[in-house]
Amino acid sequence: MTGGPLVEIRKVSHAFGGHRVLDEISLNIEPGSYTVLLGPSGSGKTTLLSIIGGFLHPDEGSILIRGGDVTNAPPARRPTATVFQDYALFPHLTVGNNVGFGLRMRGMPRARRMARVREALAMVGLADAIGKRPHQLSGGQRQRVALARALVVEPAVLLLDEPLGALDLKLRRQMQDELKALQKRVGTAFIHVTHDQEEAMALADHCVVMNNGHIEDQGPAERVYARPASRFSATFMGEST
Ligand code: ADP
Secondary structure (H helix, E strand, O other), X not given: OOOOOOEEEEEEEEEEOOEEEEEEEXXXXXXXXXXXXXXXXXXXXXXXXXXXXXXXXXXXXXXXXXXXXXXXXXXXXXXXXXXXXXOOOOOOOOHHHHHHHHHHHOOOOHXXXXXXXXXXXXXXXXXXXXXXXXXXXXXHHHHHHHHHHHHOXXXXXXXXXXXXXXXXXXXXXXXXXXXXXXXXXXXXXXXXXXXXXXXXXXXXXXXXXXXXXXXXXXXXXXXXXXXXXXXXXXXXXXXXX
């Protein structure tokens, strides 16, 4: 592997129906970092994350992962995995089969698959839940299963789109601590979308403030909070959710 950035976003622009929602975004993601894309609703965060994950291809610009151009590659051809707000677990499958689904699709033999699944569930503190079904779990536990399912394929980058958005505030704060600890433990780069300033402060090594399709400010979370680089950033960081 080269010593450069893990993900390079180069002058990415995208429009929906003539409305430009990303305007020449350039951003580097460093290996092992926890990056938070923070901004108000409609600022373009999810669109950018979808472009990194390959669910959407940009009108202009390029995406490089480990130096390779993946701009037009589908999600399955990228070293990425995504966790969505609504978990999207299969209700009829056990937790173990939910987590092992991607490995099964890739043709991994059962014995190896089960070992990897157990490891991933242990990582999120749910080793005992392997035979349960999603409806038997709490919201926080379901989100942990979704995390295990994403991490089991050993992605180079984990993409999280408002992953805690469906949880109540108390659980949300608790899961933030868990997410941060998990990221440091596995060492995978995380890119996490949120509109919640407190969540960004709790999680980010690198905080990227977005507004109206462009980057207002970026840097270490403490710096972005204490010394915002723009008027928008100062106002937005001062608002509570
Ligand atoms: P955020 O994640 O910051 O809330 P989004 O990336 O979801 O922002 O949206 C940015 C803008 O693009 C918004 O104005 C939104 O309405 C628009 N948009 C997002 N997805 C679509 C789509 N599939 N079709 C049309 N407009 C969209």
